[in-house]
Amino acid sequence: MSLRDSNVIIIETSRTHIRAGLGLYELLKPPSVEFLARVGLRKTGEASTSKPTVTDYIVGQPLEEALAGPDASDIVVSWPFLEGEVADFVQAEALWKHVLFTYLQRKRTVNESPVLITLPTSVPSRTIYERTCQIFFERFNVPAFAILDRPLAQLYAANSLSGVVVDIGQDYTDITPINEGVLMQSCKVQAKIGTRMCRHYLAHLLKSNTSVAQGLALASLDPIQTHATLLRLANQLVVAGLVKPPTSGEAAPPPEDEGVTDIAAVVVAGKERAVIESGMKKKLNAKASAAEQARAREIEAMDLVTVEFEGKELTVGKERHRFCEPIFDPALVEGLGLERFAAALEPGGEGLPPVSLVEGEGRKVDPLQDAVGGAVAKADVDIRQYLWQGLFITGDITRFVKGIGAGLQSRLSPFITASGLDTDVQPKSIRVLNVPEYYAEYRDTGSGYAVFLGSSIVAKIIFNDNNAKNYLSKADYTTKGPHGIIEMSPSLL
Numbered sequence: 001m002s003l004r005d006s007n008v009i010i011i012e013t014s015r016t017h018i019r020a021g022l023g024l025y026e027l028l029k030p031p032s033v034e035f036l037a038r039v040g041l042r043k044t045g046e047a048s049t050s051k052p053t054v055t056d057y058i059v060g061q062p063l064e065e066a067l068a069g070p071d072a073s074d075i076v077v078s079w080p081f082l083e084g085e086v087a088d089f090v091q092a093e094a095l096w097k098h099v100l101f102t103y104l105q106r107k108r109t110v111n112e113s114p115v116l117i118t119l120p121t122s123v124p125s126r127t128i129y130e131r132t133c134q135i136f137f138e139r140f141n142v143p144a145f146a147i148l149d150r151p152l153a154q155l156y157a158a159n160s161l162s163g164v165v166v167d168i169g170q171d172y173t174d175i176t177p178i179n180e181g182v183l184m185q186s187c188k189v190q191a192k193i194g195t196r197m198c199r200h201y202l203a204h205l206l207k208s209n210t211s212v213a214q215g216l217a218l219a220s221l222d223p224i225q226t227h228a229t230l231l232r233l234a235n236q237l238v239v240a241g242l243v244k245p246p247t248s249g250e251a252a253p254p255p256e257d258e259g260v261t262d263i264a265a266v267v268v269a270g271k272e273r274a275v276i277e278s279g280m281k282k283k284l285n286a287k288a289s290a291a292e293q294a295r296a297r298e299i300e301a302m303d304l305v306t307v308e309f310e311g312k313e314l315t316v317g318k319e320r321h322r323f324c325e326p327i328f329d330p331a332l333v334e335g336l337g338l339e340r341f342a343a344a345l346e347p348g349g350e351g352l353p354p355v356s357l358v359e360g361e362g363r364k365v366d367p368l369q370d371a372v373g374g375a376v377a378k379a380d381v382d383i384r385q386y387l388w389q390g391l392f393i394t395g396d397i398t399r400f401v402k403g404i405g406a407g408l409q410s411r412l413s414p415f416i417t418a419s420g421l422d423t424d425v426q427p428k429s430i431r432v433l434n435v436p437e438y439y440a441e442y443r444d445t446g447s448g449y450a451v452f453l454g455s456s457i458v459a460k461i462i463f464n465d466n467n468a469k470n471y472l473s474k475a476d477y478t479t480k481g482p483h484g485i486i487e488m489s490p491s492l493l
Contacts, residue, residue, distance in 0.1 A: 003114050003144055003463045009106075010459055011099060011117040012451045013037065013092075014150075015081050016170050017396070019452055020099045022113070028456045029441050030449050033103045035060050036348055037082075039091045040067065040075040057094040060102065067350055077351030084122035084172065084190065086132070093135050100140055114144035114471065116459040118153055118451055122174060122190050124183075129489055130482035137477045146462060146471035147489055149183055151176035153454030154394050157447070158433040162383075163390020166372060166408070168327070168397055170196045171355070173368060175375045177387050187378040191371040193327055195397045197355050199238070199346065200338040202323045203230035211315040227341050233309050234323075235346075237316065242305055243323045243401050324404060328411060330365045369408060373415035385427040388416060392433040392447065399448030405432040 005024040012019040012031065016038075019031035040058040058066055058075070066075055080091040096117075100106045106113055115136055121128055129147055136142045151165040151174070161181045167174040175189040206212050207230060213219070216233075218226050237243055303318045326333050339354055346352070366374070376387050391412070393405040409430050416427040435442050435450060442453055462470035472484045480487075 004112075005460065005463070007113045008459050008463055009100070009104060009113045009115045010452060010455045011096065011115060012153075012455060013081060013095075013117060013119050014169070014451070015084060015120045015172065016079065018095055018099060019449070020104065021452065021456075022104050024456060024460045027441060028439060028453060028460075030445060031452050033099060036064075037095060038077055038079045038351055039063070039094050040077050042071075043074045043076060052090065054090055054094045054097060057091060059094050059098040072350075079351055081120045082171070082352070084120050084174070085125075086119070086121070086128050089131055089135065092132075093139060096135070097140070106140075108141050111141045112143060114146075114459075114463050115140075115142050116146045116148060116455055116462075116471070118148050118150045118455055120150060122188070123185060124149060124489065126486055129485050133472065133477070133485040134482040137474065137482075142474070144463065144471050144473045145477075145485070146459070147485060148455055148458055149489075150174075150451055151178060151183060152181065153452075153458065154447075154450040155390070155392060155433075156454035156457055157435055157439075157450035158390070158392045159436055160390045160392070160433055162386045163392050163433060164372060164376060164387050166368070166391070166393045166395075168194060168368075168393065168395035168404070170194045170352075170396075173327075173371065173395075175372050177375055177379055178390075179379070179383050179386065184379060187375050189371050189375040191366060191368065192356070193330060193365050193368060193371075195327075195395075196346070196349075196352075197326045197330075197333060197338065198323050198397075199231060199234045200227075200341065200355055201326045201333050201336075202234040202237070202243075202320065203227055204333075204336055204338060205319040205322060206230045206233060206316070209316060209319065215312045215314045216309075224341070231346055233307075233314070236307065236309060237320050238323065238397075238400050240307070241400050241402075242307070242316070243320050244403055324401065324407065327368045327404075328407065329367055334364075367411075369411040369415075372408065373412060376415070382425045385425060388412075388427040388429070389431045390433050391430055392450075394447040394450045396448050398446035400446070402446060405434070408432075 007022075008024050010021050010031070014037065016036060018033070018035055018037045020033040021029065021031045040063045041052055041056060042058070063075075066072065067077070078088065078091055080086060080088045080095070086092050100113075101108065104113075117132065117136075119128065119132065132147065133145055136145045151167070154165045154167065155161065155163055155178050162179050163177075165174075165176045165178065167176070171192065171194045173191045173193050175191065177184040177187040207218065207226065212230070212233070216229055218229070221229065303321075304315050305320075306313055306315050339356055341354070376384055379387060391405065391409060393408060398404060409432050412430055416430060435445075435447055435453065437443060439453060442449055470488055472480075472488055476484050
């Protein structure tokens with residue numbers, strides 16, 4: 001079976017986003033399609049007993065336009081992948097159909113595009129994999145199909161087979177230890193901590209900024225309007241890349257070398273007066289520039305930035321760099337009352353549940369470093385050192401906020417020194433992985449597109465394998481049915 005690289009489709013399905021791209025090239029490219037993984041359904045005046053069909057759901061740009069229109073209150077928004085499972089396959093099919101036939105312009109009758117997909121399932125499920133396989137063959141008529149476990153795709157993008165993948169999402173962080181390309185399901189941890197709470201926390205901090213409060217006239221707004229406005233500002237600061245770990249001030253540049261004046265040459269040329277006047281001017285300018293430099297260093301130490309937000313210029317200080325604090329110390333946001341703000345206040349938050357700091361069993365959320373340390377501690381002692389040598393921080397937030405990996409690395413050091421043992425299997429250090437620089441198209445995306453990159457690498461290998469051992473062809477599907485995908489998914493065997 002001949003499958004052309006130019007026809008291959010990669011679909012990344014995360015809890016909150018769908019990303020896709022058509023074609024594999026020598027220079028692997030980021031996704032060309034990206035939209036929120038949510039669907040909308042218009043309310044009907046009468047109670048209906050029939051279940052909605054795929055065509056009843058609004059998806060992608062039409063949904064965004066509908067939610068921005070006057071009838072937004074008549075639309076019920078659902079996120080079928082939010083809990084790390086496929087909550088509704090009809091909704092999932094509506095999203096995937098929109099990718100294939102609207103964005104990528106495929107034709108069902110002559111579909112020549114093999115598909116590799118990743119799913120957001122916290123634990124791979126035979127039922128979910130088989131149902132997904134059935135949809136793509138029977139509803140979308142694909143010639144070949146493969147499913148890749150999301151954490152594996154992420155680790156492959158970092159050019160490693162062993163490590164700990166920390167996937168930071170909006171509401172959840174999935175922590176998956178992997179050893180020699182095998183998912184360690186018994187060690188996997190799902191922490192209910194993510195970037196939504198960080199955005200709410202930053203909005204809370206911005207409320208104390210005098211420039212922001214005066215520029216936006218927050219005193220004239222009620223608490224709900226105030227928080228909604230500050231949430232939009234917080235989101236803009238994050239997306240603009242203005243949030244980063246604090247760095248120490250750079251050393252002041254050395255004074256300029258004024259050079260040595262050749263006095264004899266000046267006297268011979270009769271330019272004594274001109275040189276003296278020039279020297280006086282330099283001294284005056286030096287005094288002025290020294291004051292300016294001192295002021296510049298003072299401003300630099302304050303780390304102020306001026307941004308244009310909704311037609312107004314606002315000055316924001318170092319408080320923006322505290323964005324990630326709730327991830328490492330959830331106790332900071334306890335008692336602030338941020339849970340009372342509805343998710344609809346957030347940009348693109350329609351249909352999301354309110355933010356929460358409580359796990360399913362009612363216990364408080366653990367800091368990220370404790371969750372990661374606990375996941376590795378579940379592994380056998382002799383392989384922990386290999387896991388610590390591959391700490392990979394990924395998720396959408398890493399596209400905009402750099403340095404989360406280094407911050408987590410320093411907080412994890414107690415987990416490798418706590419035992420006090422000095423043996424061959426005792427971890428000596430923690431190494432943070434990154435997407436290699438030679439993926440030129442991904443240099444400016446952090447690790448946010450790691451799933452898509454890893455999937456592209458795998459697709460380029462498996463769909464060029466004539467033995468078809470790692471994907472299911474249409475002929476094999478005709479013979480084996482949906483169960484055939486299980487044989488191609490090592491994590492399910």
